[in-house]
Amino acid sequence: MSRQRSIEKIQASDYVSIGELARLTGCRYSTLKFYTEEGMLPFEQPEENLTRRFPREEAVARLQEIQRLKAQGLSIPEIKALLETKGFHPEEF
Amino acid sequence: MKELTFAQQFALIALNAQDSLHMTTVKKIAVRCMAAAAILEWAMEEDGLQSEFSTVSKQDVENAAAFPHRQEVFRALLKKKGAVQMPLPELLARVTHFSRRTLKKIEHAFSDPLKGMDLLEEIPNLLGCDMDYDSASVTMREYRSDPATYTRLTEGMRADVLEDGEMADETVMLLWLLRESSCIYDFFSKEERKRVGQRMAELHRANRLAKMLFAVDIHSSLEIAVKNFLRSKKEVMETPTGIGLDFVFPFLERSQSVFIDIEAWFENKEQRLQDVEARLTKYGHQYTVLRRGAVPLIQIDNVLYEAVPTIRQLKVPVQGMRLRKYPL
Numbered sequence: 308m309s310r311q312r313s314i315e316k317i318q319a320s321d322y323v324s325i326g327e328l329a330r331l332t333g334c335r336y337s338t339l340k341f342y343t344e345e346g347m348l349p350f351e352q353p354e355e356n357l358t359r360r361f362p363r364e365e366a367v368a369r370l371q372e373i374q375r376l377k378a379q380g381l382s383i384p385e386i387k388a389l390l391e392t393k394g395f396h397p398e399e400f
Numbered sequence: 401m402k403e404l405t406f407a408q409q410f411a412l413i414a415l416n417a418q419d420s421l422h423m424t425t426v427k428k429i430a431v432r433c434m435a436a437a438a439i440l441e442w443a444m445e446e447d448g449l450q451s452e453f454s455t456v457s458k459q460d461v462e463n464a465a466a467f468p469h470r471q472e473v474f475r476a477l478l479k480k481k482g483a484v485q486m487p488l489p490e491l492l493a494r495v496t497h498f499s500r501r502t503l504k505k506i507e508h509a510f511s512d513p514l515k516g517m518d519l520l521e522e523i524p525n526l527l528g529c530d531m532d533y534d535s536a537s538v539t540m541r542e543y544r545s546d547p548a549t550y551t552r553l554t555e556g557m558r559a560d561v562l563e564d565g566e567m568a569d570e571t572v573m574l575l576w577l578l579r580e581s582s583c584i585y586d587f588f589s590k591e592e593r594k595r596v597g598q599r600m601a602e603l604h605r606a607n608r609l610a611k612m613l614f615a616v617d618i619h620s621s622l623e624i625a626v627k628n629f630l631r632s633k634k635e636v637m638e639t640p641t642g643i644g645l646d647f648v649f650p651f652l653e654r655s656q657s658v659f660i661d662i663e664a665w666f667e668n669k670e671q672r673l674q675d676v677e678a679r680l681t682k683y684g685h686q687y688t689v690l691r692r693g694a695v696p697l698i699q700i701d702n703v704l705y706e707a708v709p710t711i712r713q714l715k716v717p718v719q720g721m722r723l724r725k726y727p728l
Contacts, residue, residue: 310444311568314403326559326571330552354658388478 322351322360331363332370347373347387401516402549406444406570407437409553410577416504416545416702420522423507424499429619430464431503433581434510435495438617440471440573443488449569449609454491457483472509476502489616495697496618511543518548524701531661531712531720535681540709544701547686552588561588562595569609571577575600576613658705658723669694669709676707676721681701699724 309346310351312320321387342348343359348366350359369390376386404412414430434447442460443449456477465468476498477484477491484491498506514520525540527533533540560571567575578584588596603610662675673689673696680687680700691697696707704726712718716722 309566311570324554324559324565325563329559330556333552334555335551336555336562339559358563372547393550 317363321363323363323366324358324360328361328363328366328370332367334370335372342370344375345383347390402519403468404519406441406573407467408510408514410434410437410438411469411514412545412550413553413557414542414577414581414583415507415511415514415520416550418543420541421526423504425505428500428503429581431507431510432495432498432618434469435473435476435498435503435506436492437577438467438470438506439477439488439492439495439575442470444569444573446621448488451462452487453485454488455483455485456491457586468509468513469506472506476506489612490710490728492613492616492618519549520544521546523685523701526658526683526685526723528683529660529679529685529723530658531718532659542701544686547702558587558592561599562592567599567607571614572603572607572610573613575603576610576616579614581618582619616652631653632702659710659720660707661712661718661720661722669696672709672721673707698723 312327314330317323317331323331325336325339326337328334339348343350348361348363348369350366352359372390373386375387381389411434414434417422417571418427439454440449442464443451443454448454456474457622458478460473461474461478463566464474473495475495512522516524521544523540523543523544528540557574559569560567561575578587579600584593586595600614604614605611660676660679662672667694673692676696676698677687677689680698685700687700690695690704693721694709698705698707700723705723706726707721707723710722712720712721
């Protein structure tokens with residue numbers, strides 16, 4: 308038996324699940340999954356079978372950055388390359 | 401994002417795009433499930449999800465003053481009795497016997513506070529954009545949930561269901577409500593539904609709440625049959641630009657197939673889209689063009705539609721765009 312966390316608690320926590328990230332940002336699940344698999348979003352996965360958890364502040368800031376670049380007309384490969392030149396390396400997480 | 405109770409969250413999902421003036425069969429199914437959501441929300445707060453018996457009394461009606469939807473559901477359960485005591489599954493099954501009049505009261509107990517919070521509004525029905533309705537000035541209205549909140553709720557739920565890991569009680573309850581309201585098709589694609597089926601089977605084996613809930617049926621078979629018939633009609637026919645019998649015989653279910661007459665010739669796809677946008681704007685619909693081209697994909701009031709160029713054969717052929725609900 309486990310209860311869903313309130314928005315207030317999610318906003319105060321260091322790590323969030325992908326569902327909580329969707330609730331926080333309003334991004335589509337498929338979009339978040341795509342960004343995660345493309346290595347554009349930072350996440351931790353303690354063991355292979357355990358669920359991914361996202362560092363809230365970094366992940367939300369990263370999503371805002373991606374949306375800003377998309378609004379400027381950049382393609383996903385261009386955004387990915389730009390994030391890497393800015394020093395974002397998902398393997399560090 | 402405003403903090404909503406579990407039942408209010410479900411109501412925002414269930415009421416979106418429903419006829420706000422009439423108690424249609426599809427809306428009856430939705431409101432019954434909203435009533436069940438109110439019972440579950442109360443049981444969860446009282447730590448009664450696993451109790452052998454649940455007791456609703458007049459005291460509970462008074463205690464729920466801050467939640468009009470709960471009060472209305474309790475009144476419907478109590479009728480003239482001072483208290484009712486029964487296992488939670490039986491209490492949930494009571495919603496199938498609620499009358500049309502009771503359902504209407506429950507609907508308003510949910511919709512009025514949500515409107516007050518600016519999370520739900522009544523807008524002209526999309527069908528009002530159809531050439532026949534537009535020219536006849538027929539008024540039809542429907543509910544629209546706040547798009548940002550709706551997306552947060554539905555996408556959060558999709559992620560919780562489709563990802564591995566433990567499911568929260570709220571997600572288990574939501575999954576059951578979606579099954580009972582026959583809405584799983586609205587949120588999960590054909591491929592995703594296989595995963596949903598696996599998750600539900602896993603839950604049924606390992607989760608006590610799921611085991612108890614999944615055995616409860618609160619739908620009316622006749623109502624679900626009507627809803628499924630309307631959906632199956634869409635799946636009968638497949639064409640390169642869309643699927644569904646509506647595509648060939650659009651008069652069968654008009655709400656799924658809206659014809660917008662246009663002035664531009666077929667060669668000019670940009671002008672065609674502009675005409676559609678102008679009609680949507682005229683009736684106050686919120687829309688986003690997700691894909692341009694010969695068959696644009698448009699999100700209108702939280703629902704995806706394809707705009708297919710077509711001709712209606714009247715005395716004089718009329719060119720237009722047919723908005724068809726986009727199958728997931």
